[in-house]
Amino acid sequence: MTVMKALLRFSGERKIMLADCPIPSLKPHSVLVRTSATVISPGTEFNQVKQTTVSLMAKAWQRPDLVALTLKSLRSDGARQTFDRVQNRLGRPLPMGYCGAGTVHAVADDISDLARGQRVAIGGMDYANHAEWNVVPKNFACPIPDEVSDQKAAFTTLYALALHALRQGGTGIGDRVAILGAGLIGQLVVQTALAAGARTSVIEPNLIRRKTAKTIGATVTYRAAQDAPGDQFDTVYICAPAQGTHTLIDDAARLCRDRGTIVCVGDVAPHGTRDILYRKEIDLRQVRSYGPGRYDPAYEEAGQDYPEGQVRWTVNRYMKAALDLMADGRLDPLPLITREITFDAIADHFTRGADPDGLATVVHFGRNEMSQEGESKNSNPHNDEDDCRATPPPASIPRNEPLRDKPITLGLIGTGNYLGGSLLLPLRKHARIDVLACASQSGLSALAAARKFRAAKACSDATDILDNSEINSVIITTRHDSHATLADRALAAGKHVWLEKPIAITHEDLERLRPHATNQKSVFMVGHNRRYAAMSQKLRKLLPPDAKQFHYRVRFKPLSVDHWLNRPAQGGRTIGEISHFIDLMTYLTGAKISDITCNWRDRKRGDSIWRIHFSDGSVGEVSYLHTTRNEPKEILEIAAPDFGASLHDWRRLQVNGKVVMRNWRARDKGQKNAINAFVTTVENGVPGPDTPSLNDEINLMERILNAANT
Numbered sequence: 001m002t003v004m005k006a007l008l009r010f011s012g013e014r015k016i017m018l019a020d021c022p023i024p025s026l027k028p029h030s031v032l033v034r035t036s037a038t039v040i041s042p043g044t045e046f047n048q049v050k051q052t053t054v055s056l057m058a059k060a061w062q063r064p065d066l067v068a069l070t071l072k073s074l075r076s077d078g079a080r081q082t083f084d085r086v087q088n089r090l091g092r093p094l095p096m097g098y099c100g101a102g103t104v105h106a107v108a109d110d111i112s113d114l115a116r117g118q119r120v121a122i123g124g125m126d127y128a129n130h131a132e133w134n135v136v137p138k139n140f141a142c143p144i145p146d147e148v149s150d151q152k153a154a155f156t157t158l159y160a161l162a163l164h165a166l167r168q169g170g171t172g173i174g175d176r177v178a179i180l181g182a183g184l185i186g187q188l189v190v191q192t193a194l195a196a197g198a199r200t201s202v203i204e205p206n207l208i209r210r211k212t213a214k215t216i217g218a219t220v221t222y223r224a225a226q227d228a229p230g231d232q233f234d235t236v237y238i239c240a241p242a243q244g245t246h247t248l249i250d251d252a253a254r255l256c257r258d259r260g261t262i263v264c265v266g267d268v269a270p271h272g273t274r275d276i277l278y279r280k281e282i283d284l285r286q287v288r289s290y291g292p293g294r295y296d297p298a299y300e301e302a303g304q305d306y307p308e309g310q311v312r313w314t315v316n317r318y319m320k321a322a323l324d325l326m327a328d329g330r331l332d333p334l335p336l337i338t339r340e341i342t343f344d345a346i347a348d349h350f351t352r353g354a355d356p357d358g359l360a361t362v363v364h365f366g367r368n369e370m371s372q373e374g375e376s377k378n379s380n381p382h383n384d385e386d387d388c389r390a391t392p393p394p395a396s397i398p399r400n401e402p403l404r405d406k407p408i409t410l411g412l413i414g415t416g417n418y419l420g421g422s423l424l425l426p427l428r429k430h431a432r433i434d435v436l437a438c439a440s441q442s443g444l445s446a447l448a449a450a451r452k453f454r455a456a457k458a459c460s461d462a463t464d465i466l467d468n469s470e471i472n473s474v475i476i477t478t479r480h481d482s483h484a485t486l487a488d489r490a491l492a493a494g495k496h497v498w499l500e501k502p503i504a505i506t507h508e509d510l511e512r513l514r515p516h517a518t519n520q521k522s523v524f525m526v527g528h529n530r531r532y533a534a535m536s537q538k539l540r541k542l543l544p545p546d547a548k549q550f551h552y553r554v555r556f557k558p559l560s561v562d563h564w565l566n567r568p569a570q571g572g573r574t575i576g577e578i579s580h581f582i583d584l585m586t587y588l589t590g591a592k593i594s595d596i597t598c599n600w601r602d603r604k605r606g607d608s609i610w611r612i613h614f615s616d617g618s619v620g621e622v623s624y625l626h627t628t629r630n631e632p633k634e635i636l637e638i639a640a641p642d643f644g645a646s647l648h649d650w651r652r653l654q655v656n657g658k659v660v661m662r663n664w665r666a667r668d669k670g671q672k673n674a675i676n677a678f679v680t681t682v683e684n685g686v687p688g689p690d691t692p693s694l695n696d697e698i699n700l701m702e703r704i705l706n707a708a709n710t
Helices: 042-053 056-062 064-091 156-169 184-195 207-215 248-255 274-280 315-328 343-352 417-429 444-450 480-492 507-518 534-542 573-589 671-684 694-707
Strands: 003-010 015-022 030-040 099-107 119-123 133-137 141-143 176-180 199-203 220-222 233-238 256-264 283-286 337-342 360-364 408-413 433-439 457-459 473-476 496-499 524-526 549-556 593-602 607-614 619-626 634-640 643-648 652-655 658-662
Touching: 003 042, 003 343, 015 042, 015 343, 015 444, 015 457, 030 119, 042 184, 042 343, 099 133, 099 156, 119 133, 119 156, 119 315, 141 315, 156 184, 156 233, 156 256, 156 283, 156 315, 176 184, 176 248, 184 199, 184 207, 184 233, 199 207, 207 220, 233 248, 248 256, 248 274, 256 274, 337 343, 343 360, 408 417, 408 671, 417 433, 417 444, 417 473, 417 671, 433 444, 444 457, 473 480, 480 496, 480 507, 496 671, 507 694, 524 671, 524 694, 534 573, 534 643, 534 652, 534 658, 549 573, 573 593, 573 607, 573 619, 573 634, 573 694, 593 694
Parallel strands: 176 199, 176 233, 199 220, 233 256, 256 283, 337 360, 408 433, 408 473, 433 457, 473 496, 496 524, 549 619
Antiparallel strands: 003 015, 030 099, 030 133, 030 360, 099 119, 119 141, 549 634, 593 607, 607 619, 634 643, 643 652, 652 658
């Protein structure tokens, strides 16, 4: 596999470095770009470096919300699993950068307005990184006019931010504008305000930055807000950071005319005195990144645009406008460049710290900086013969020795939070598993997972694992819409498959898997781990043989609006999780399902009541509902004549009023035992008596989809 260099932050190791990592794989609605230049935004990026290199205690102080989640996990899941989750999060490298330029190398099939070989400006944090190659959504890539150099075009995203700030402030010809803070963003706001015909005043304590502002056209500059005249500016743009108790908003309000506008462009806490804001009826506005479309998954990832008649200015339209203004000469970033460096010097640049007088640093990418397996041998970065290379892990991190005589040679496809927090530890400790490769679309979470295993290599394309003859088994923990496709490809390649639930979210996906069920040659297992938990096995032995009544109470907290599970293409949270609880009841009864019905209480939210009838006369009910209270997620109650049992959130099992099993330190939902069952099945070539077949899993999911009317 071809590797590239990228500037990465390693929070767990408190360092940043230029590291080898996989070239990200091309996604739908995106383009693969070879980077030619990027711009370092000193305020944002040096703050990221500071956050990365501070101590764990300082990180905790900065993010009390994450500390609260960690303490909650500690209480519910125990120290070991909480530690693994924290280490997984801290161990995942994070990219840096968000504005650049380059040349399109490949385009997704659904893109017609961008072509291979075209120069483009690229933007977006997590997209336009300081990396030799970037996969960028089409709405964050914009063709560069011939009159604009790559060096200038690298500023396009920053100009988009400034243009959006100007729109928020309503600035036009003849307006009087004050700009608080003349760092890079402040200087760009100066330029864009001048291009709009405004008269600009700059307030900045740094003399060199004030001189730069005068050079690019500012009418007048002041050292402090107190030096500037009050009550005369139509709009004041705050382009400096201000957290905690500060006076920037009060200073801006003093400068504003009656019914003037304050626009917060920098990271400014909304702290101001009501009296002055009230008396002048000040309009206080916030700039959200580069414009409409940012943080909208439909715009960013699905490539959907907003109708121009409804949303005139979007991220992409701002980018195009900035490029046109640069082509006309009305915007020129060259006076703002205080340093130029080569890409191989970028880590040292950040290590030295921020220059208080510096503005923009342009990073130039040479054409010969790829690894030896790079484009110099093959124009397609994903076609090299050695398709699973990664940076050797530091010797300070313990590793399992690679032993090729282990029966399970494993590839991990999808290396997100679930795999890192729940499966990595038992995989690392298993004596009969040798993890050889890890894959994720960006390649970064795969790199973090691969560093846990001495033999593992990171890649960004599942094909690198599926085509690897050394790998005989795969674990698939990707997003739900890809489960069936990847499982189909893995089974066709002769791999043994562990597939996280759900196995499919549509009937069409199920049909992909059905042919494999009629002639199943490989082991196939769904990650229904609850049936393998020690409490489940204990409970099954104690259940009476007659028909039973199950009531499974599941309560879940709301996800953030932009969480990927909330996207329609992923089938919804309920379809993704409900098979867990139905499978457990199926295991406990030992009987076949005869019917499943679903009563949606709120389909969009996922609130629902599921009823399951079994061939032995048992009946089950799963109430799957949102909660805002701090209560157990799962309580299973079972009733039969002269029998009663309850399983309380995988911590306590009670039968006929007596506690028969308790997990004191952490909840055990059976992941470790499930992995053992998978390994044993692969070794023996015969599924265990309690492991459902692929046909059983297809039939279960088909009943669920029918009941849900999907």
